[in-house]
Amino acid sequence: MSKPSDQPSLRWEDHTIVTLDQRALPHERLLLRLDTVDDVITAVTTLAVRGAPSIGLAGALGVALSAYAHCSPGSTGGQQAVRADAQRLAAARPTAVNLAWAVDRALGRLADGPDAVLAEATAMIEEDREVNRQMVAHAVQAVRDRCPQRPLRLLTHCNTGRLATAAVGTALGTILALADAGEVTEVLVDETRPLLQGARLTAWELAEAGVPHRVCVDSAAAAAMRQGLVDCVLVGADRITARGDVANKIGTYGLAIAAAHHDIPFIVVAPESSWDRSLADGRDIVIEERAADEVTSFGAVRTTPRGTRAYNPAFDVTPASLITAIVSEHGVHHASEVRT
Numbered sequence: 083m084s085k086p087s088d089q090p091s092l093r094w095e096d097h098t099i100v101t102l103d104q105r106a107l108p109h110e111r112l113l114l115r116l117d118t119v120d121d122v123i124t125a126v127t128t129l130a131v132r133g134a135p136s137i138g139l140a141g142a143l144g145v146a147l148s149a150y151a152h153c154s155p156g157s158t159g160g161q162q163a164v165r166a167d168a169q170r171l172a173a174a175r176p177t178a179v180n181l182a183w184a185v186d187r188a189l190g191r192l193a194d195g196p197d198a199v200l201a202e203a204t205a206m207i208e209e210d211r212e213v214n215r216q217m218v219a220h221a222v223q224a225v226r227d228r229c230p231q232r233p234l235r236l237l238t239h240c241n242t243g244r245l246a247t248a249a250v251g252t253a254l255g256t257i258l259a260l261a262d263a264g265e266v267t268e269v270l271v272d273e274t275r276p277l278l279q280g281a282r283l284t285a286w287e288l289a290e291a292g293v294p295h296r297v298c299v300d301s302a303a304a305a306a307m308r309q310g311l312v313d314c315v316l317v318g319a320d321r322i323t324a325r326g327d328v329a330n331k332i333g334t335y336g337l338a339i340a341a342a343h344h345d346i347p348f349i350v351v352a353p354e355s356s357w358d359r360s361l362a363d364g365r366d367i368v369i370e371e372r373a374a375d376e377v378t379s380f381g382a383v384r385t386t387p388r389g390t391r392a393y394n395p396a397f398d399v400t401p402a403s404l405i406t407a408i409v410s411e412h413g414v415h416h417a418s419e420v421r422t
């Protein structure tokens with residue numbers, strides 16, 4: 083099995099943020115340089131940078147860009163402008179709590195000057211790498227504990243790998259670790275309509291790592307479970323409430339219902355920074371609604387009659403009762419084991 087790149091998805095280089103443009107994958111490996119806060123906001127809203135931990139890190143580095151633009155060392159002038167930029171950054175995507183959390187954390191160092199803000203943001207990248215490693219170790223064990231029959235057929239949704247974090251990823255990092263241990267027969271990858279993060283990005287990461295996989299349309303997942311093709315479902319999270327309701331990419335809720343119906347473990351892998359304990363009920367999570375043309379067109383080709391309106395929530399909420407386990411860097415947070 084080949085080793086995927088160990089580079090973080092984002093880095094700071096010569097006063098810019100450098101990242102892979104995820105919109106161009108899998109066809110092109112384009113490097114994107116983000117010089118201004120507006121560049122960062124555009125990259126996050128257009129999903130050039132995406133995945134909850136990655137957008138958090140982009141937001142934190144965005145605060146550093148703003149601090150260098152507005153604050154001179156030793157002067158407190160310009161802090162208002164940085165706070166205004168931080169608010170715009172945090173609002174770029176509303177559902178993943180990691181974004182507001184990371185922006186706030188970087189902003190917390192503003193009084194110490196731009197270098198301190200940057201040091202905090204880059205420390206967060208290093209932390210995320212360590213968090214990935216710990217979380218994956220716990221999640222591998224959580225899967226082994228619940229799926230005694232191996233090797234495994236796994237199903238995943240969206241992209242939760244190295245593009246979405248600073249290291250190996252969350253759910254996909256777990257899948258890669260299990261595959262590395264020779265415990266995976268095949269991964270079924272939901273294509274993840276409408277922006278195809280599964281088909282474009284997860285399939286790309288699995289191919290890069292040499293892990294056998296097939297892409298399926300999202301609506302094939304329940305049928306695959308019924309046919310006995312899935313031993314465990316692994317997904318990530320954008321926000322987790324105090325009682326363990328999980329917001330994640332649209333389609334996750336349907337997967338959880340299907341998994342519960344077929345008695346298949348449904349495991350969420352997400353860092354502590356995805357928890358929002360200020361909310362109890364998942365119905366209070368703000369769900370981002372995206373542009374209609376993501377649904378009414380495929381690529382540049384319209385697929386619906388002119389004027390057709392669309393319902394396009396980017397995320398849904400899976401209630402805790404449907405989730406077998408939620409794993410973070412601290413271990414298994416929540417294991418309702420609803421079906422036992």
Ligand code: MRU
Pocket residue numbers: 129132133134135178239240241242243246247251252253279317318319320330331332396
């Ligand atoms: O809209 P996206 O592509 O940013 O949505 C990403 C997801 O839903 C991921 O599952 C989640 O952010 C976890 S990434 C480790």
